[in-house]
């Protein structure tokens with residue numbers, strides 16, 4: 448048994464960022480991770496063949512690069528080995544009529560492509576991009592502040608002061624709109640609308656879900672303004688750098704250390720018990736980077752002492768699941784729509800708003816979508832070091848899928864456990880790519896398919912394969928994340944805090960919850 452100031456359950460990047468800041472402030476910290484490696488949803492492995500490095504979860508590290516944590520510790524992270532690979536050709540979509548649209552950080556390239564679809568949309572794009580920094584100030588302030596009535600009031604005041612009443616209402620409308628409402632208001636071309644709407648599907652914002660418009664807006668404008676970054680060699684560059692900084696500051700990381708119980712005394716968290724029976728004491732803070740449902744009756748066997756909190760944690764809503772298909776390839780897909788598509792970090796196969804809405808509805812109803820939405824990541828187009836010379840990896844995210852399969856919208860796969868049907872479903876997804884890039888099948892050297900249940904097996908926070916650890920719909924975001932009254936990483940148990948994607952400001956690699964909590968605990 449050892450004594451620490453702060454103990455962390457799980458080595459996700461939020462916990463590592465929090466532990467690192469506290470360790471640098473002199474706290475004695477320890478992180479306990481059930482897996483043999485840190486990183487949770489940010490891991491890179493040779494999942495198919497030797498020499499082919501696949502990002503098993505996150506690939507796009509723009510949120511980390513733009514985070515407050517990175518701004519504060521850029522030099523230290525770099526010294527600890529952090530390296531990004533910048534992306535100029537960020538995302539694109541291919542369409543059944545053989546056309547494509549894509550966003551590159553060179554605005555002239557984006558606008559030239561837009562003009563092919565609609566001169567009006569091209570002018571709108573320039574106007575939106577020109578106004579982005581003014582809008583982003585408020586959105587980034589909101590996303591980068593602890594969630595409290597006071598912070599919200601501060602953001603609203605600043606917004607009103609800078610933009611006046613009607614400008615502030617425009618921002619409010621954007622925050623509340625569905626992707627379709629905002630896209631229909633803003634653009635004319637269905638191709639352009641579909642290309643942007645695909646970003647809502649990275650979360651759980653199908654085109655008609657209120658509160659989703661901000662994601663297509665932010666992602667497209669941020670990519671237009673700053674480009675994108677992925678990790679040099681793999682997304683795990685951020686995890687290795689965080690581990691290096693943490694251990695250099697005296698922090699400890701224990702792997703293969705499954706936390707079975709958070710120990711409490713008189714309503715206060717005092718330590719942990721591992722599955723093998725070992726116990727450790729935390730004198731100042733116990734920080735759980737877990738899914739809310741893992742607390743009551745599990746890590747807290749007798750509950751938190753607050754029935755309302757326990758019920759809210761049990762009822763925390765997860766989003767539909769994801770399947771990941773990792774391919775080792777002889778060459779990148781030959782997209783028929785345009786040779787330039789080989790340069791893009793992401794190619795979406797998500798041809799219309801209606802198709803995305805239908806896919807989401809099918810997944811929520813427990814059906815295997817007949818036509819899933821595909822996010823095809825081409826990391827080796829940007830960072831060839833991830834594969835042997837001349838070879839490539841493909842990162843295929845299949846959105847959105849049920850955790851429990853009750854039927855098949857296409858009527859060809861008999862419902863069953865994901866272990867039995869994942870390969871058949873992966874074939875359906877790959878056939879969609881093949882349709883847009885004939886010859887892919889002949890280029891495949893190796894393949895690894897991770898079903899929604901495989902994702903959860905690797906990381907229990909991804910409940911049912913929910914890659915964002917909890918729906919981000921308005922009723923579970925902002926002051927409601929993970930539950931009303933507990934948006935400040937607090938719990939009813941003194942000294943026990945919840946961090947990670949399930950907490951404000953939500954999923955992604957921005958280390959927001961971890962760093963904001965660390966600053967609060969350390970007093971800066």
Ligand SMILES: Cc1cc2nc3c(=O)[nH]c(=O)nc-3n(C[C@H](O)[C@H](O)[C@H](O)COP(=O)(O)OP(=O)(O)OC[C@H]3O[C@@H](n4cnc5c(N)ncnc54)[C@H](O)[C@@H]3O)c2cc1C
Pocket residue numbers: 456457458459460461462479480481482485486487488489503504505506507508509510704705706707736737769771844902905906907908909913914915916946947948949953954955956957
């Ligand atoms: C397939 C996929 C693709 C994604 N793509 C992107 C992307 O491109 N860009 C982006 O910004 N975001 C992406 N995301 C989202 C992003 O990766 C996550 O939101 C983020 O990494 C979550 O970090 P976290 O700190 O909450 O912890 P997690 O990454 O969820 O890690 C939690 C850790 O806690 C451990 N743990 C849980 N319970 C216990 C226990 N009882 N004892 C010990 N250890 C425990 C787990 O094993 C895990 O290692 C993606 C996610 C997935 C799954």
